[in-house]
Amino acid sequence: MAHHEHQHSTEADESTQIAMLDLDAEVLHEHLSEIIATLRDLAEPPVRRILDLGSGSGTGTFALLDRFEQATATAVDASAPMLEHLAAKAAERGVGDRIGTVQADLDESFPQLDDPVDLVWASASMHHLSDPARVLSEVFAAVRPGGLLAVAELEGFPRFLPDDLGFGRSGLEARCHELLAQMRAELLPHISADWGELLTEAGFTVAAQRTSDIHLTAPLPAGTARYAEAALSRMRPFLAARLDTDDVAALDTLLADGPGGLEHRDDLTVRTERTFLVARRP
Numbered sequence: 001m002a003h004h005e006h007q008h009s010t011e012a013d014e015s016t017q018i019a020m021l022d023l024d025a026e027v028l029h030e031h032l033s034e035i036i037a038t039l040r041d042l043a044e045p046p047v048r049r050i051l052d053l054g055s056g057s058g059t060g061t062f063a064l065l066d067r068f069e070q071a072t073a074t075a076v077d078a079s080a081p082m083l084e085h086l087a088a089k090a091a092e093r094g095v096g097d098r099i100g101t102v103q104a105d106l107d108e109s110f111p112q113l114d115d116p117v118d119l120v121w122a123s124a125s126m127h128h129l130s131d132p133a134r135v136l137s138e139v140f141a142a143v144r145p146g147g148l149l150a151v152a153e154l155e156g157f158p159r160f161l162p163d164d165l166g167f168g169r170s171g172l173e174a175r176c177h178e179l180l181a182q183m184r185a186e187l188l189p190h191i192s193a194d195w196g197e198l199l200t201e202a203g204f205t206v207a208a209q210r211t212s213d214i215h216l217t218a219p220l221p222a223g224t225a226r227y228a229e230a231a232l233s234r235m236r237p238f239l240a241a242r243l244d245t246d247d248v249a250a251l252d253t254l255l256a257d258g259p260g261g262l263e264h265r266d267d268l269t270v271r272t273e274r275t276f277l278v279a280r281r282p
């Protein structure tokens with residue numbers, strides 16, 4: 001979601017977005033653990049201060065605090081409900097005293113920090129910014145020499161469905177993703193940015209870069225069907241206005257509580273592409 005849209009988002013939108021981020025963390029848990037392990041290998045200790053930019057519901061913040069036991073984290077997000085949810089989760093997990101939250105719009109200003117940070121994490125947030133290059137130069141100034149910036153980016157929602165659903169015309173999900181990709185290209189001009197180049201231009205040295213083709217099959221993580229349902233129902237108004245009526249009917253069968261519905265299917269998979277870069281301030 002683009003930031004300007006974000007400002008006008010309703011409370012209901014915001015709580016679906018929070019639920020989706022939490023489900024993404026649950027379903028792609030293994031991938032997150034792998035990239036955080038890479039980060040741990042590359043980090044030059046000590047890692048005491050972590051900054052999570054566009055923290056959302058705190059997926060990265062919590063995973064990082066688990067791996068960097070001596071660290072405290074500052075979670076920055078433009079959205080107050082996201083940060084409230086994150087703070088409540090921090091208290092539940094017993095790490096409330098290791099996390100501070102700052103509500104800030106990174107398009108307007110970079111948060112003031114008392115000390116340089118050892119590690120900055122920006123997951124699926126950089127592409128929302130109107131001028132990522134400007135923010136990256138501010139990140140560079142905020143990181144200590146030898147410190148790291150990790151950028152994780154994604155091509156969109158995962159794909160969950162087979163081509164043939166057993167009803168409707170084959171290829172529904174591909175048609176939905178084509179429409180969603182067009183929308184992203186219009187609203188989020190930096191979605192396909194060359195992050196390696198932007199990090200280098202900001203003064204960082206790229207220490208690791210990889211794109212993972214994730215393909216999970218049964219047994220799938222528990223939240224998979226709920227994640228697919230949350231993603232498709234959130235996008236339904238946009239898709240329903242553009243798909244033909246047969247496709248809209250098939251989409252509604254998937255979202256309904258019948259035998260073709262997502263919760264009852266045994267043919268779901270999870271396919272997605274995630275890019276991860278680690279950069280060091282020389």
Ligand SMILES: C[S@@+](CC[C@H](N)C(=O)[O-])C[C@H]1O[C@@H](n2cnc3c(N)ncnc32)[C@H](O)[C@@H]1O
Pocket residue numbers: 002003006021053054055056057058059060076077078079082104105106107108122123124125128129
């Ligand atoms: C797709 S979510 C990713 C959340 C989290 N990092 C994760 O990986 O689960 C993007 C987050 O960036 C935040 N965001 C978008 N534009 C922002 C801006 N200009 N300033 C601060 N936060 C922003 C949104 O509120 C949202 O929480």
